[in-house]
Amino acid sequence: MKKNTLSVALLATLLGLAACETKDITPAPNLQGNGTSTNPTNPTTTTKPTVTVETGSAGITTNTTWTANNKYLLKGFVYVGSGATLTIEPGTVIVGDKDTKGALIIEPGAKIMAMGTAAKPIIFTSNQPKGSRNYGDWGGVIITGNAPVNTTTGKQLAEGGVRTTYGGIDAADNSGVFQYVRIEFAGVAFTPNNEVNGLTLGGVGSGTTIDHVQVSYSGDDAIEWFGGTVNAKYLVTHRTFDDDFDTDLGFSGKVQFAVSLRDPLQADQSGSKAFESNNDSGGSTNSPRTSAVFSNVTAIGPILNPGAAVYSPQYTAGVHLRANSAQSLMNSVIIGYPTNVLIDGGVTAATIANGDARFKNNIVAGALSNSNSTAGQRNILYVGPTLGNSNLTPNNTMSSDTAAWSSAVGPLTWFKATANANRRYATADNVQLLNPFNLTSPSFVPRTASPIVSTVPASFTDSKLTDSFFTPVTYIGAFDPSATTSSNWLAGWTNFDPQNTEY
Ligand SMILES: [Ca+2]
Numbered sequence: 001m002k003k004n005t006l007s008v009a010l011l012a013t014l015l016g017l018a019a020c021e022t023k024d025i026t027p028a029p030n031l032q033g034n035g036t037s038t039n040p041t042n043p044t045t046t047t048k049p050t051v052t053v054e055t056g057s058a059g060i061t062t063n064t065t066w067t068a069n070n071k072y073l074l075k076g077f078v079y080v081g082s083g084a085t086l087t088i089e090p091g092t093v094i095v096g097d098k099d100t101k102g103a104l105i106i107e108p109g110a111k112i113m114a115m116g117t118a119a120k121p122i123i124f125t126s127n128q129p130k131g132s133r134n135y136g137d138w139g140g141v142i143i144t145g146n147a148p149v150n151t152t153t154g155k156q157l158a159e160g161g162v163r164t165t166y167g168g169i170d171a172a173d174n175s176g177v178f179q180y181v182r183i184e185f186a187g188v189a190f191t192p193n194n195e196v197n198g199l200t201l202g203g204v205g206s207g208t209t210i211d212h213v214q215v216s217y218s219g220d221d222a223i224e225w226f227g228g229t230v231n232a233k234y235l236v237t238h239r240t241f242d243d244d245f246d247t248d249l250g251f252s253g254k255v256q257f258a259v260s261l262r263d264p265l266q267a268d269q270s271g272s273k274a275f276e277s278n279n280d281s282g283g284s285t286n287s288p289r290t291s292a293v294f295s296n297v298t299a300i301g302p303i304l305n306p307g308a309a310v311y312s313p314q315y316t317a318g319v320h321l322r323a324n325s326a327q328s329l330m331n332s333v334i335i336g337y338p339t340n341v342l343i344d345g346g347v348t349a350a351t352i353a354n355g356d357a358r359f360k361n362n363i364v365a366g367a368l369s370n371s372n373s374t375a376g377q378r379n380i381l382y383v384g385p386t387l388g389n390s391n392l393t394p395n396n397t398m399s400s401d402t403a404a405w406s407s408a409v410g411p412l413t414w415f416k417a418t419a420n421a422n423r424r425y426a427t428a429d430n431v432q433l434l435n436p437f438n439l440t441s442p443s444f445v446p447r448t449a450s451p452i453v454s455t456v457p458a459s460f461t462d463s464k465l466t467d468s469f470f471t472p473v474t475y476i477g478a479f480d481p482s483a484t485t486s487s488n489w490l491a492g493w494t495n496f497d498p499q500n501t502e503y
């Protein structure tokens with residue numbers, strides 16, 4: 001969901017920080033040889049015949065296979081209807097038509113079987129020539145199912161003019177497999193709350209398999225979950241315009257190993273974030289609660305240098321928990337947002353204070369330092385007591401620790417609690433990743449001197465992380481410090497420069 005306004009007053013006091021050592025932000029040489037420069041050899045498709053897929057309201061109603069020897073052009077909304085399975089071969093390229101805002105919609109009861117490989121990812125991209133592609137050239141991929149959403153009817157109509165209603169009572173619903181897939185230059189915000197994201201997941205059930213998905217240059221959110229129970233591993237969001245990971249309407253899945261990287265100068269009027277999470281836009285107590293659990297995320301924001309930041313003022317926060325969300329984030333790294341963690345509204349604060357939402361074993365670094373506080377950084381802010389639509393400004397500072405929350409535990413106390421084991425650093429460079437801000441050839445692997453390597457290990461003892469879905473690892477963030485180029489999970493299938501790729 002979007003918020004329309006970022007304006008007006010704030011409740012302010014300051015957050016004093018134990019500033020860590022400030023270092024040059026210039027990346028040091030690649031100490032480990034683990035760089036993840038991952039502009040792969042893409043399938044050569046220029047000589048392949050183009051198959052136009054334009055189904056109108058009829059959609060695809062029988063089992064269909066798209067093969068890698070063709071290129072497919074999506075014109076308008078292409079629905080895959082209940083009972084039909086769309087199979088896409090590894091290495092297939094699908095381009096979305098710019099004029100008609102092509103989009104692919106998997107309806108409840110239908111399946112997509114998109115099983116790419118590291119060597120042959122399935123690529124959804126713009127139909128524009130290289131160098132001429134842009135945010136929102138086409139619609140995106142929308143997968144929907146029959147898993148619960150928390151609206152009063154248990155159903156929800158998709159956004160963006162899509163006809164599909166999703167949601168139901170089948171938490172284990174299976175919408176297929178979506179594996180080694182890239183989605184580039186999709187995502188359209190027609191109007192606020194009327195958006196097609198790069199990848200939209202509406203009421204998608206836990207029987208669905210999602211892993212190794214990169215969404216680049218989405219004109220709205222990269223990935224937005226509306227309810228559902230689906231889990232995912234190995235997600236990449238790159239140069240998203242709005243939010244990287246947006247959760248709403250009771251999404252309760254689990255996500256491990258995800259990375260986001262932002263263009264500092266591109267952001268959305270709704271406020272751009274790595275995470276936005278709502279129970280619903282009104283902050284209801286509807287069930288199921290938005291209670292997703294993310295672990296091992298590396299979120300790189302727009303601010304390289306907190307003292308001299310050059311970034312779009314539309315950037316809001318790394319993690320924005322609002323509207324009664326009970327989403328958890330653990331074992332993760334948030335770097336370089338104006339505010340790294342924003343707790344929005346008294347109801348959300350109470351959710352955190354009572355432990356429904358966890359924020360543990362995380363590292364936050366490089367938040368804006370020149371706020372209207374006299375010292376310190378905005379690593380964590382609380383805005384309230386009402387939902388912050390009218391309370392947020394780019395220069396908010398945090399209410400004092402004891403006064404801000406009606407409960408006994410204030411936000412800074414919560415953040416710093418020994419049991420939560422969160423750490424703060426003054427600059428991005430303090431975290432010592434290899435080359436995290438490079439927009440076309442980044443590396444998020446920690447250097448040997450990184451606090452990720454040298455101190456507190458990740459923890460999977462929290463009851464929200466004991467599910468067998470989670471792979472217990474010793475490191476915080478998405479990348480194993482001992483990874484090599486060949487073992488790094490980005491290798492081969494991702495592309496951080498799709499603007500210059502010939503498809
Ligand atoms: Ca959003």
Ligand SMILES: [Ca+2]
Binds near residue numbers: 001246
């Ligand atoms: Ca959205």
Ligand SMILES: [Ca+2]
Binds near residue numbers: 001003268270276
């Ligand atoms: Ca937003």
